[in-house]
Amino acid sequence: MNALHSSARSKPTDAVIASLSAELSGRYGDRVVTSVAVREQHGHSLTWVKNQPPDLVVYPRTTEEVSDIVKLCAAHEVPVIPFGAGTSLEGHINAPFGGVSVDVSLMKRIVAVHDEDLDCVVEPGVTRKELNESLRDKGLFFPIDPGADASIGGMVATRASGTNAVRYGTMKDVVLSLTVVLPDGEVMKTASRAKKSSAGYDLTHLFIGSEGTLGIITEITLKLHGIPEAISAGICPFPSVKAACDAVIMTIQSGIPVARIELLDEVQVRAVNLHSKLTLPESPLLLLEFHGSEAGVKEQAERFGEIAAEFDGGPFEWATKPEDRSRLWQARHDAYWAARGLRPGAQSVATDVCVPISRLAECVDETKRDILESGLIAPIVGHVGDGNFHVQPLVDTDDPAEVAVCEAFVDRLVRRALAMEGTCTGEHGVGQKKMKYLEIEHGTAALALMRILKQAVDPRNIMNPGKIVAL
Amino acid sequence: MNALHSSARSKPTDAVIASLSAELSGRYGDRVVTSVAVREQHGHSLTWVKNQPPDLVVYPRTTEEVSDIVKLCAAHEVPVIPFGAGTSLEGHINAPFGGVSVDVSLMKRIVAVHDEDLDCVVEPGVTRKELNESLRDKGLFFPIDPGADASIGGMVATRASGTNAVRYGTMKDVVLSLTVVLPDGEVMKTASRAKKSSAGYDLTHLFIGSEGTLGIITEITLKLHGIPEAISAGICPFPSVKAACDAVIMTIQSGIPVARIELLDEVQVRAVNLHSKLTLPESPLLLLEFHGSEAGVKEQAERFGEIAAEFDGGPFEWATKPEDRSRLWQARHDAYWAARGLRPGAQSVATDVCVPISRLAECVDETKRDILESGLIAPIVGHVGDGNFHVQPLVDTDDPAEVAVCEAFVDRLVRRALAMEGTCTGEHGVGQKKMKYLEIEHGTAALALMRILKQAVDPRNIMNPGKIVAL
Numbered sequence: 001m002n003a004l005h006s007s008a009r010s011k012p013t014d015a016v017i018a019s020l021s022a023e024l025s026g027r028y029g030d031r032v033v034t035s036v037a038v039r040e041q042h043g044h045s046l047t048w049v050k051n052q053p054p055d056l057v058v059y060p061r062t063t064e065e066v067s068d069i070v071k072l073c074a075a076h077e078v079p080v081i082p083f084g085a086g087t088s089l090e091g092h093i094n095a096p097f098g099g100v101s102v103d104v105s106l107m108k109r110i111v112a113v114h115d116e117d118l119d120c121v122v123e124p125g126v127t128r129k130e131l132n133e134s135l136r137d138k139g140l141f142f143p144i145d146p147g148a149d150a151s152i153g154g155m156v157a158t159r160a161s162g163t164n165a166v167r168y169g170t171m172k173d174v175v176l177s178l179t180v181v182l183p184d185g186e187v188m189k190t191a192s193r194a195k196k197s198s199a200g201y202d203l204t205h206l207f208i209g210s211e212g213t214l215g216i217i218t219e220i221t222l223k224l225h226g227i228p229e230a231i232s233a234g235i236c237p238f239p240s241v242k243a244a245c246d247a248v249i250m251t252i253q254s255g256i257p258v259a260r261i262e263l264l265d266e267v268q269v270r271a272v273n274l275h276s277k278l279t280l281p282e283s284p285l286l287l288l289e290f291h292g293s294e295a296g297v298k299e300q301a302e303r304f305g306e307i308a309a310e311f312d313g314g315p316f317e318w319a320t321k322p323e324d325r326s327r328l329w330q331a332r333h334d335a336y337w338a339a340r341g342l343r344p345g346a347q348s349v350a351t352d353v354c355v356p357i358s359r360l361a362e363c364v365d366e367t368k369r370d371i372l373e374s375g376l377i378a379p380i381v382g383h384v385g386d387g388n389f390h391v392q393p394l395v396d397t398d399d400p401a402e403v404a405v406c407e408a409f410v411d412r413l414v415r416r417a418l419a420m421e422g423t424c425t426g427e428h429g430v431g432q433k434k435m436k437y438l439e440i441e442h443g444t445a446a447l448a449l450m451r452i453l454k455q456a457v458d459p460r461n462i463m464n465p466g467k468i469v470a471l
Numbered sequence: 472m473n474a475l476h477s478s479a480r481s482k483p484t485d486a487v488i489a490s491l492s493a494e495l496s497g498r499y500g501d502r503v504v505t506s507v508a509v510r511e512q513h514g515h516s517l518t519w520v521k522n523q524p525p526d527l528v529v530y531p532r533t534t535e536e537v538s539d540i541v542k543l544c545a546a547h548e549v550p551v552i553p554f555g556a557g558t559s560l561e562g563h564i565n566a567p568f569g570g571v572s573v574d575v576s577l578m579k580r581i582v583a584v585h586d587e588d589l590d591c592v593v594e595p596g597v598t599r600k601e602l603n604e605s606l607r608d609k610g611l612f613f614p615i616d617p618g619a620d621a622s623i624g625g626m627v628a629t630r631a632s633g634t635n636a637v638r639y640g641t642m643k644d645v646v647l648s649l650t651v652v653l654p655d656g657e658v659m660k661t662a663s664r665a666k667k668s669s670a671g672y673d674l675t676h677l678f679i680g681s682e683g684t685l686g687i688i689t690e691i692t693l694k695l696h697g698i699p700e701a702i703s704a705g706i707c708p709f710p711s712v713k714a715a716c717d718a719v720i721m722t723i724q725s726g727i728p729v730a731r732i733e734l735l736d737e738v739q740v741r742a743v744n745l746h747s748k749l750t751l752p753e754s755p756l757l758l759l760e761f762h763g764s765e766a767g768v769k770e771q772a773e774r775f776g777e778i779a780a781e782f783d784g785g786p787f788e789w790a791t792k793p794e795d796r797s798r799l800w801q802a803r804h805d806a807y808w809a810a811r812g813l814r815p816g817a818q819s820v821a822t823d824v825c826v827p828i829s830r831l832a833e834c835v836d837e838t839k840r841d842i843l844e845s846g847l848i849a850p851i852v853g854h855v856g857d858g859n860f861h862v863q864p865l866v867d868t869d870d871p872a873e874v875a876v877c878e879a880f881v882d883r884l885v886r887r888a889l890a891m892e893g894t895c896t897g898e899h900g901v902g903q904k905k906m907k908y909l910e911i912e913h914g915t916a917a918l919a920l921m922r923i924l925k926q927a928v929d930p931r932n933i934m935n936p937g938k939i940v941a942l
Binding site (some may be wrong): 114115116117160161173186188189191192194195196197198199201202203205206208210249252292296299303354356358417418421425427428429441445446447452454456457468469 | 664892898899920
């Protein structure tokens with residue numbers, strides 16, 4: 001298959017932007033913003049890619065408005081960058097070619113909750129915490145939890161996952177259907193609300209993980225779960241990363257339906273202890289959570305305890321009280337900020353890879369050795385049930401030598417994961433920083449096919465250009 | 472988005488086929504077959520679409536051979552129809568435009584089983600039973616079970632599911648990666664072996680359910696599960712379909728991780744009793760299976776029994792002995808053949824739809840009324856945990872009036888499901904018979920996008936033409 005390249009973009013001219021801005025302002029009034037502060041807020045996220053502000057920001061309220069905005073941008077061939085909560089990590093929503101940031105934060109309706117079907121329909125600006133707040137009274141919850149209070153639209157777009165993925169899957173497993181505004185402004189639905197279907201190409205998964213490069217997601221139908229009757233959590237220290245990983249492998253092989261099983265290395269534990277005022281043992285540590293019936297949760301935890309002991313782990317300490325459990329998981333969720341506390345003022349370079357779980361211990365150990373040898377401060381946390389881990393070097397980005405050391409380290413990290421049949425990103429997405437690894441990971445023919453898809457769906461290359469495969 | 476149509480195909484000329492046949496025979500000898508019997512066997516399946524034989528059948532042994540064959544066909548612009556076990560139901564592998572049936576039944580290697588990662592790599596001709604036989608000694612199993620002993624490649628291509636889907640998902644949930652021969656003969660891999668990834672467009676899901684219209688699947692990496700410590704099964708009669716469905720909804724809402732929950736209507740129960748020499752109660756009946764620990768399975772079954780009683784179901788009878796359990800599920804798996812026994816000599820018109828579970832009872836009840844009013848014999852079985860059910864009218868296809876009655880009935884069935892936010896097929900696929908419903912189900916823009924994808928990936932329209940979206 002020929003490697004068709006979308007032609008590299010250039011920025012729209014000032015005249016084009018002025019004309020588009022006038023048209024948009026005429027329709028959307030003060031929901032079109034051009035102030036530097038707002039543009040810079042939209043030209044960045046938690047990424048360490050430098051700020052690349054869009055030319056203007058617009059805040060639609062409905063699918064129809066998004067369609068209208070995209071049609072105007074298409075007519076002017078101006079880039080469109082969908083914006084959710086701005087929590088992405090690899091430069092997904094920066095605007096390297098300027099254009100219009102379409103901020104969906106006003107699209108916050110929970111359109112429907114279908115209790116009997118265990119699904120709901122939401123707009124993309126709803127965040128995962130907002131959704132769970134609104135579901136609690138119905139005894140339902142949405143399980144995907146990437147830590148950050150990301151928008152549901154953004155989570156779909158990056159194929160996010162997080163701490164619950166080992167049991168509940170990732171965004172690719174929980175989306176039933178999407179409403180999408182295509183690059184020409186047409187509105188379409190990817191699927192019905194049926195729980196499964198074999199009716200044609202899987203358009204839903206085409207857009208999950210497309211990072212805004214194929215269209216803008218304006219409505220999402222999500223699978224939900226009943227809140228478990230019982231939840232228990234616990235911690236278990238291990239003498240080594242290898243011992244912890246081996247215990248995880250056996251736990252999963254045994255069919256124990258663990259809901260969360262998270263690894264923190266001793267550097268991350270220290271950071272968490274400092275940040276969250278805890279006294280967790282500063283060794284490789286597993287944080288666990290079990291969901292089920294009272295009896296089921298007890299049985300799961302006991303069986304895990306036995307497995308941990310086989311690998312010299314322990315003591316396995318339970319936290320059945322909701323407040324202890326919340327404190328523990330809040331500490332885990334604050335891991336990103338805790339890590340930053342290890343070197344105040346430094347930029348956080350949060351990145352992730354994922355390998356088959358059989359290779360995880362080896363991959364983490366080699367990475368820890370590399371961190372030491374590179375002289376970096378870089379805590380590690382892992383969604384160890386999935387083989388996915390995060391490394392967060394803390395870098396003085398004003399020091400080019402240090403940046404070079406970090407870049408080289410991340411490059412080795414990714415190549416190490418790829419050599420172990422892994423992926424350059426388990427859940428953060430490609431954005432700008434991982435583009436260069438797609439060909440190594442997928443090979444020439446697969447990358448060419450991705451380009452063919454992009455070009456077929458977005459022939460003008462206006463949707464979030466400069467990300468994934470389109471230059 | 473413009474509705475780009477691939478141009479309608481015509482059959483290749485005899486001269487083209489003769490030339491291609493000579494080239495293929497030169498390379499593959501007696502693995503190229505042109506006998507009428509073999510061609511007719513490959514021009515059909517369990518579908519009621521009339522036989523449409525390919526011009527020749529070829530049996531490759533490797534990905535490289537598939538690539539070579541596809542390159543030759545592409546050079547001659549001759550249709551390529553991938554063929555697995557021939558168990559599809561909607562005319563997927565018929566050859567309406569002739570061409571080459573690529574039968575992968577010699578590609579039966581189990582390339583690797585990774586115990587620690589709970590995955591395996593297989594060739595497409597391996598059937599699900601063969602795979603499970605070979606996994607048993609390792610304590611692992613592959614859960615997707617459509618009843619028929621389909622090939623894994625075919626199951627990927629139709630996005631199959633079956634009786635275990637309520638717990639283990641469908642083919643879309645268990646495929647980690649695919650090796651695919653593209654329509655120009657290039658070979659690519661859709662993903663790494665990592666359990667999750669956010670590295671670019673989801674090529675894996677593009678091919679799952681593509682029914683051979685975008686490429687030929689030559690290797691599949693599948694997620695596996697440990698064989699549960701304990702399995703129990705049981706049956707539970709209900710006074711009505713509605714009562715049975717309500718019990719299912721509450722079971723799932725309660726988070727009981729039921730592994731199988733199947734509905735048989737009283738017509739199907741009678742057929743099964745006759746065929747399998749059983750004495751099941753001839754009323755709407757749920758067949759259930761629970762997987763877990765000894766204690767967990769017991770708890771699940773007890774809780775289900777309580778729920779069933781709330782909806783006037785029961786008695787719930789257990790079958791814990793493996794031989795009773797096997798007998799029960801063998802009877803369920805034989806439902807297709809049992810149904811045929813209700814009218815020997817008639818053609819079976821097996822079709823399926825899927826609706827949100829909240830609408831299932833209503834959809835099944837209306838369908839049963841319609842069956843009565845139409846004067847058809849048509850048993851119903853349902854993967855009721857998914858809202859998916861099968862209707863199997865038994866029709867004398869030599870009687871045009873009866874065929875017309877059946878066609879009209881299936882049309883009403885599909886439109887009924889679509890009106891209830893459902894899909895025209897939950898697991899059988901589009902093939903030829905459901906093509907006309909794609910626009911009603913998905914809308915003009917989504918169907919146009921499917922056509923754009925097809926045209927981008929297979930611009931010559933050589934891959935299984937006349938299926939899904941390409942004429």
